[in-house]
Amino acid sequence: xxxxxxxxxxxxxxxxxxxxxxxxxxxxxxxxxxxxxxxxxxxxxxxxxxxxxxxxxxxxxxxxxxxxxxxxxxxxxxxxxxxxxxxxxxxxxxxxxxxxxxxxxxxxxxxxxxxxxxxxxxxxxxxxxxxxxxxxxxxxxx
Numbered sequence: 001x002x003x004x005x006x007x008x009x010x011x012x013x014x015x016x017x018x019x020x021x022x023x024x025x026x027x028x029x030x031x032x033x034x035x036x037x038x039x040x041x042x043x044x045x046x047x048x049x050x051x052x053x054x055x056x057x058x059x060x061x062x063x064x065x066x067x068x069x070x071x072x073x074x075x076x077x078x079x080x081x082x083x084x085x086x087x088x089x090x091x092x093x094x095x096x097x098x099x100x101x102x103x104x105x106x107x108x109x110x111x112x113x114x115x116x117x118x119x120x121x122x123x124x125x126x127x128x129x130x131x132x133x134x135x136x137x138x139x140x141x142x
Contacts, residue, residue, distance in 0.1 A: 004054040009107040013050055013069075016100050017043045020076065023097070027088050035088070039079040045072035046104070059115045066115075070108050077101050 004010045020043040027036040046069045053065025077098060084094040 002051070002055070004051040007050065007054065007111075009104070009111055010047060010050045010054075012100075012104055012107060013047045016076075016097075016104060017047055019097060019100070023083075023089055023093055027083070031088070035079060035082060035086075039076060039083070042072050042075040042079060045069070046076070063112050063115045066108050066112050070105065073101055073104055073108070 017040075020039055024036045024039055049065045049069035049072060053062040053069070056062050056065065080089065080094055080097055080101075083089045084091065089097075
C-alpha cells in the first residue's frame with residue numbers, strides 16, 4: 001500500500017471524484033467536451049496532487065502540491081456553480097457537493113498546517129542545537 005492511500009484526505013477526495021463522475025453522467029451531450037470533462041479533470045487533479053505530493057521527498061514539496069490540490073478544488077466548486085446556473089444539477093446536489101468541498105478544503109488546510117508546524121519544530125530543534133554548540137564553543141574559548 002502506498003502512503004497516500006492511508007490519508008483520510010486522499011480517501012475523502014476519491015469519494016468526491018466518484019460523486020463528480022456520477023452527477024456528470026447526466027450532463028447534456030453538448031457538454032461532453034466542455035464542463036463535463038473539465039469538472040472531471042479538475043476533481044481528479046485534487047486526488048493526483050495529494051498523491052504526488054505525499055510521494056515527494058520534502059515536506060515543502062508536499063505542501064506545494066496541497067496548494068495545487070486546493071486550486072483544483074476551487075475550480076471544481078466554480079464549475080459546480082456553473083452547472084447549477086445551467087440547471088445541470090439541482091440546488092440540493094450543489095449544496096451537498098459544496099459542503100464536501102468545504103470538508104476537503106479544511107482537511108487540506110489542516111494537513112498544510114501540520115506540515116508547517118512540523119517544519120517549525122525541526123527548525124527550532126536545529127536552532128537550539130546550534131545555540132548549545134555555540135555556548136559550548138564559547139566556554140572552551142574562555
